[in-house]
Amino acid sequence: MPHILIVEDEAAIADTLVFALEADGNATTWLSLGGPALELLRQQPVDLVILDVGLPDTSGFELCKALRRFSEVPVLFLTARNAEIDRVVGLEIGADDYVVKPFSPREVAARVRAILKRTAPRDPAPASVAGPFQVDGERVRIHYHGQPLGLTRHEFRLLQALLAQPERVFSREQLLDALGVAADAGYERNIDSHIKSLRAKLRQVAPAAEPIQTHRGLGYSYAPDNA
The missing domain is CATH 1.10.10.10 (Winged helix-like DNA-binding domain superfamily/Winged helix DNA-binding domain)
Structure with a gap:
């Protein structure tokens, strides 16, 4: 069962994501702040991170940069911004996908399935x-x-x-x-x-x-x- 970490400060949004993702066969953990999320990720591996860009204690972009110093876990950004530059910046610092609020929880669940499928371990190629x-x-x-x-x-x-x-x-x-x-x-x-x-x-x-x-x-x- 894939384990998804949700880092989102709005409880209503987090609740809908938890419901949709668990209905889709995932285990979830929800945290509302970036600092505790980074500490958890240092100690416990997860299969994917859903990360809000606008967190109370840090920017989601900055948290992703810090995460990429020690982990290649897939990251899906959530944001209220729709500017192309924001999307490109998110992808360049290591995100795997980008969803703009408001969004359908089913769409997020489908994107999570797609990311997990394409980042799943493949048969190792010979040297x-x-x-x-x-x-x-x-x-x-x-x-x-x-x-x-x-x-x-x-x-x-x-x-x-x-x-x-x-x-x-x-x-x-x-x-x-x-x-x-x-x-x-x-x-x-x-x-x-x-x-x-x-x-x-x-x-x-x-x-x-x-x-x-x-x-x-x-x-x-x-x-x-x-x-």
């Missing part, structure tokens, strides 16, 4: 070598020039997809598919954010190399000759 990269699918690790890369879940899958087919130009939609993320508006820009982060981590190991190439208007590819 492989792509030039200076060593990909260990079983341990979900990638080494570059012998150095381990500290990658997030999305960064690992993104780099793994690029390395599996050198020189192939992947569109942003194809890379979203590799991540198991629906190609909704706002997510394509999130691919660019992951690529930027990946490049920064690769440059820490090999500053002069450019293994990830940009193809304007098309997407990205892995170039072995530049690795």
Whole structure:
């Protein structure tokens, strides 16, 4: 039974979410403040976090940033804001989805099902070598020039997809598919954010190399000759 943590300060909203999610076969825990939620997440693993952006003691965005320092648990944001910039910021700091209030509890339950399905553990891929990269699918690790890369879940899958087919130009939609993320508006820009982060981590190991190439208007590819 998936365990969902709800971090929401409005009791009426939390109650409807608890009812909908438990009716859908989930266990739930409700907390109204970000501080106690962060402490719980440090001590007890959960399968997904539903996080309100406007909490009394902290911003949901700041809480998500703190969470991402030690956990890759999926996060679904709840917010009263509908500006695209807010949605993109939420996705760039590590959220998996974004729901604007007012919302249908059934819609949230359906989105939770979709997130859990696409983030469920997959059969580990065998270890492989792509030039200076060593990909260990079983341990979900990638080494570059012998150095381990500290990658997030999305960064690992993104780099793994690029390395599996050198020189192939992947569109942003194809890379979203590799991540198991629906190609909704706002997510394509999130691919660019992951690529930027990946490049920064690769440059820490090999500053002069450019293994990830940009193809304007098309997407990205892995170039072995530049690795």
